Amino acid sequence: MDHKRIVDELTQGKEFAKQLMIHLDNPVSSNEVQEILIHNILNSYDKSLSLLTGHGLSPVSHSHGTNFGRDLENLDHKDLIAKRNDNGITGKWKSQVKVRGDMGFEEALDDGYSWRKYGQKDILGAKNPRGYYRCAYRQVEGCLATKQVQKVDKEPNTFDITYRGSHTCNPGSHQESTSLSLPVSTPRQETQQPPQQNQVVQSPETLLKFQTTPMVMSENLETRSFHFPSTSNKLFNLPPVDDVHDDPTVCRSISNAMTVESELHGVVSAAAIFPTSSQNVDVGFRFGELDFGNNFNIFD
DNA sequence: ATGATTTGACCCGT
């Protein structure tokens, strides 16, 4: 339904505007990020208008991923492409984010939130296991956000990351402290990385890098927004093999966003793609912006 | 000692 989509688009635009507001208040927020947010806001308008006028496609091409992705690439060595697809399932939505760049797995998988792994499963038909993570602040704040990370079979450097539910943890309570105390999962046997579980590793610069906030909204009334304000700046070696069941990710606070109901949980799917060459990548990853408006999924 | 991850078992929906 177009009406729904329009509302959705406008809601997204609103969320982007909110994010922009936050960024404007943040001294370390970069202009680029702000520009991207503005871009996304305009994009939401474009989409809404095109829906209203009955045109399937947005009159503005920049909303279709490529340009946007390029921008991000320039900005952050990564591109993020979000995709929404309504699976026809009411009350559910799904978005995909493509991340690419010269960052390590961990960086790439870092979305700025603190996650705690609670399970791993081999999935039928998939070579790689799927890791299950939940917000590290679940107990403290009852945040029900979860995410699943699975390495894509074909693309060794690509991960499918699915977010479910919304972060309800209070941004203020963690955010400030630096921006982050990030409990980062540390791959056991791999490396020389600085110890980092539960350590504050965020430099202001890092904070700046990641201060972007991808967001998505549900098909329904609820606005689901995901915030990936920052992430860890850890260095690491890539596992020589394919078992990458550890993907430390960090969590941070977020915009409270939405209510999570059993059947109404937002799902954001993201795929992180890394350059095959990257073996020891040094950081420099920033989670740019996600354009959840209308993008294309590249992984199918 | 404390906290995070691992991993097999369990639960639930299809």
Next chain:
DNA sequence: ACGGGTCAAATCAT
């Protein structure tokens, strides 16, 4: 019955 998601005890790292 099967597959996916979660639980929780054991294990590991700091």
